[in-house]
Each structure stands twice: as C-alpha cells, then as structure tokens.
Amino acid sequence: MIWEVFRQERKGQPFTHGGSFHAPDQAFADAYAREFYARRGESVALWVVPREAITTIEEFPDEFDLKYRRVDGYSIKARLKEARERASTAAP
Amino acid sequence: MNARAQLLLELADDELILGWRNSEWTGIAPFLEEDVAFSSIAQNEIGHARALYELAAAELGTDADALAFDRSPEGYRCAPLVQLRLVPDWARTIARHVLYETADAIRIERLKEHDDAELAGIAAKIEREEVYHRLHAEMWLDRLGAEQRYADAVEELWPYALGVLSPELRPALAERVGREEIEAVERAAPGVEFAELWNEMTMVRRSAPAGAQW
Amino acid sequence: MGAREQEFLDYVQGGGLVETDDWMPDEYRARLIKFIEMHGNSELMGVLPERDWILRAPTLQRKLALTAKIQDEVGHCQLIYRVVEDLGKPRERCLDDLISGKSKFHNVFHYPTKSWGDVGVIAWLVDAAAIISQKALLKCSYAPYARVMKKVCWEESFHILHGRDTVLAMVTGTPEQRELVQEALDRWWEPLMHFHGTPIPAEEDPMVIWKIKSQANEEARQQFLEGYVPQIRELGLEIPDPRLRRNADGVWQYSEPDWDKLTAVVTGHGPASQERLEFRRLSRAETDWVSKIVLAEAA
Secondary structure, eight states: OEEEEEEESSTTSOOEEEEEEEOSSHHHHHHHHHHHHHTTSOOSEEEEEEGGGOOOOOOOOOTTOOGGGSGGGOOOHHHHHHHHHHHHHHOO | OOHHHHHHHHHHHHHHHHHHHHHTTTTTSSSHHHHHHHHHHHHHHHHHHHHHHHHHHHHHTSOHHHHHHSSOGGGOOOOHHHHOOOTTOHHHHHHHHHHHHHHHHHHHHHHHTOSSHHHHHHHHHHHHHHHHHHHHHHHHHHHHTTOHHHHHHHHHHHHHHHTTSOGGGHHHHHHHHTOOOOOOOOOOSOOHHHHHHHHHHTHHHHTSOTTOOO | OOHHHHHHHHHHHTTOOBOTTSOOOHHHHHHHHHHHHHHHHHHHHTHHHHHHHHHHOSSHHHHHHHHHHHHHHHHHHHHHHHHHHHTTOOHHHHHHHHHTTSSOOOGGGGSOOOSHHHHHHIIIIIHHHHHHHHHHGGGOSBHHHHHHHHHHHHHHHHHHHHHHHHHHHHHTSOHHHHHHHHHHHHHHHHHHHHTTOOOOOGGGOHHHHTTSOOSOHHHHHHHHHHHHHHHHHTTTOOOSOTTOEEOTTSOEEOOOOOHHHHHHIIIIISTTHHHHHHHHHHHHHHHHHHHIIIIITTO
8 A cells, every 4th residue: 555745844834745655554654654754854744645545637628718817817017007197197 | 880870781782782683674674664664763772772871981981882882792781682683583573572662661661760860861761762662563563463473472582571671570561461470581691692793793893993983 | 759759759858847647658668667676776785785784883873874874775765666666567576576687786786895994985985976876867857756866865965974974084093994995995996987887978878868867977977086086085095097087178087997897797797796686585585474464465
C-alpha cells in the first residue's frame, strides 16, 4: 500500500507534497513519514494519506473563453484614462 | 567508582551496544522504509549513550569517547541481551526490541524519580524519544506477534530481558510482558564474543596514539 | 520517429516537463526506467562499502554521522525506486534484476573499502562527484525524478561536509592518519575519474537529447576537477596523475582513464562486485518472509 506525504516546513506555510512510500497500515505509515520527512527538523507538520484516497483531475475545458472570472478578462486601462480626463476637465 | 558512575556506565553501555547491534541492520533491513526507521532508533540509542557517558565523564574526569572506546573489554557492564548478534534474524531482533524497550521504560520511569536532578533530567529527556521507540516496537508486535518464530524468540530472550533490570524492577517487567519471572541472565564481565566486538569497534581508534583527533 | 514522438521530443527539448500520467514515447519511458533504476541500485549498493565502518568509527560523533549518511542513502534508494515504480517497474523486480546482475550500479560501489581513510574520501569526493550529476538532474524533463533530486541533493550536502571534516581531522593528525587519506585517495582517484562516464558528446548522447540529463559527461567531470582539485591540493595531498593540470582556457587536462576497465567494472567484474551482490542476495533471502507478511498482504 502506497502512502503520500505532504509536509509543512514552517508554521503558517502551505503543505507541499514530500513523496511517497510503502507501508501496511496507518501506524507504520505515520512512523515512516516521521523518519522520511522530519528527521532533520525540516517539517513542523505532516499529512499522511493513502494514495488511493487521492484523485487526480486534469481536464478543465473552457471552450467559450469565459475570462470574466479572471483578472485578464478585464482591460480597464482605456476607460480609466477617459474617466480621469473627464474628471479633470469637469472640475471647476 | 561510585554507585552513580557505575549506574550511568551500565545504562550507557547498554545503549551503545544495542545501538550498534541495531545499526547492523543499516542497509539490509527487510524493506527500505524500515531500514530508515530502524537506523533512527539506533542513532537515538547511540545518542543516549553519548549523553550518559558525558555525565559519567564529568564525574570521572574524562570524556564520553574515552569511556565508550578506551576501557578494556572486561570493564564494560552491558546486559547480555544487548550483546547478542541477531542479524539476519528479524523475528529475534523485534523480540529483543520489544523486550528491551519495555524493560528500559521501567528503568527510565524509576530514574526520573531519582533524587539526583541531573539523573532525573536526563531520564526525562531519554523518555521523550523512547516513546517513539515503543510505538515502533508495538506496531511490529502487532504484525509479528502471532508468528511462531516470534514466540520462540521471546521464549529464548526472556531470561536475558530480565537481566537488563535490577532484581527489584523485574516483577514489573514480568507483569508488563505477561510472563513469569524466571532466573535471569545477569550482567557480568563480558566474554570472548564481546572481546571480538570490542576489538573491531576500537581498531581504528587504537591505530593512533591516545588523544589523537578523528 | 512518428509525429507524436516528434512532438514529444520537441516539447521536452523546448524545456517542457513530463508527469507520470502523461503520454510518453516507449523509448523515453524505457530510458528513464533504466537510468533511474541504476541510480536507485547505486544508492542501495553504495551502502555496502560503508556499513562495515559504522562499528569501527573512532568516535561517537563519527559513528552517528556515518550511520546517518548511510541511512540517507537507503532513503534515497527508496525515493528513487518509487519513481521507477510509478513508471511501471515494481520495486521487487528492480531488486530481482539487481541481485541477478541484470541491471547495473555505479562503478564506485564495486570497490572495497580498506581503511577509515576510505570513509572520509568516499563521503567527501565520491559524494561530491555524485552531487554534480544529481544537481544536473534537477533539470530533468521527467518532473517526478527532478523533484526527488531536490531532497537528495539537500541531504548529500551534509555528506560532503561530514566527509571533508573527517578528512581534515586526519590530515591534521599524526603522519599515519594523514597517510590513511593519501593512500585512500591514491586508490579512489581512478574510480573518481571514471565516475562521470566516457566523454560522449552531448549531441550524441540520447540521455541529453531526451533531456533526461542536462549535462554531458565530460562537462560534469570538468566541473568536479575545477571544484575539487584545488581543495584536495590545499591540504597538501597529492593526486596520482602527473598529467593533471589546468590549461590557460580553464579546461582540465588529465591522463586518459582506462575506459575498458570502467566497462568491465560496471558489468560485474570489479574487485568487490560479486561479493557485494552475493551479500545482497543473502540478506534479501533471509528477510524475505518479513516483507511478504508485512507489505504483500496490504498490496
């Protein structure tokens, strides 16, 4: 049985994938995770997960370019310029 | 030598020789993950030996390395249990591991209550690491406990395990292990087999005059 | 080469990275497995020359450091075999092929260790040579392998320090201690010069073409010489190659190593090859029952 380990290097940081190993159950997996990913004090916390509990999703269709959900969906430069110009000429 | 130094040396010798015996598995343990885990246990034991020798050395006016390496082989007081060479028998290795950790826990709990603050302090520090050794021993006991070769190994090593502890602590060990107290294999001046081990352990160090840096 | 293979080749040559589940040409997968498996084998066989010296280590500190170094190597083998497993070859089969002599391991692990001087020279210089190759693998087109190399390189840097410190203690010790280092260096220099392989040009090396390796063999050797010859010489140690020198253009010149000897060594004809493989065969046979009851039932 293969286990995946995610490790946190310092408090407050995100957990990142460390690696994987064979272990027959959670007790062994916990012991091995401790040895493989924290024996030099390089982690402050570990997530130890059976590989079979993880699914991978790699297909993200976006056929009709729905960019309004991203920052590159907006080009405010020209409008902002015009708005600034109007504001300055309108001022008394 | 006073009783305090004697006690420290007994403990340190146990940890040094067991640490070495366990490190004999480095690179040849049953599978790779276990190899790494068992090596850490061996390193912790040698680390405990070093800390204990340092305390004894402060009292005897020497240093930890001199106590670990420069005594004559007859001067060591490690329990016969830790001297046994068990590679490549994993069932006996785990049986010794389980028995030793159980015995050591009893001894360390007692030492934590010691009037001597230094001894109590080092016992508390050692105990914090031994917790993980016990977890490791227990997970293996769960896996191998039902195997005949494991039962045979415990049967064989039980009198040796009793010899790790002083007589007044033995009933507690018998209770925890669930076996009857029988005649123990006592600590004694080590024999020929230990002399061979010592010979190899000190050969590099002895190749330069005393006091040489390595 | 088919259109799909060509597209893949263009992709990796343009710096593209590949993940485990991505489509890849059979040749690429086969080359990855062979190369990474040999790397894993080498980590595992690399344990054997050093492990005898755990007992003989002359101080507690050295005993601990050496044990930790060997522990790291076993850990590296585990990480690297995992990469091979995800490419389709299970660890048990890697071990079968290793002990039957079907797959190879690195030349330096076919030699015996004779003194404590070897322990220092191996940890310092063999690990230095290895870290040069491994650093170049950080740029491997196969990303899971490159990620593992990050952890491997980080741990190797401790080994070099441990090795250099061990050597320094001996060269500043008695004349006999110093001689242990010189004698070990004399024996290890040839294997070190073999370490990075024959000087095959990068444009002809399929491993470079597929971007599995990012560095030609000779480039790695030059980097080793540039970095370590001055460090060796500043300790007053002598390198056993009278023709070794640095040209004005910065290229190191050296006596041509015996490449046939390298081939012989890595195909199992080194001075300690068979003894080491036999030792692995035996220790695996003796503990096989454990992995069977512990790992197999969960598989």
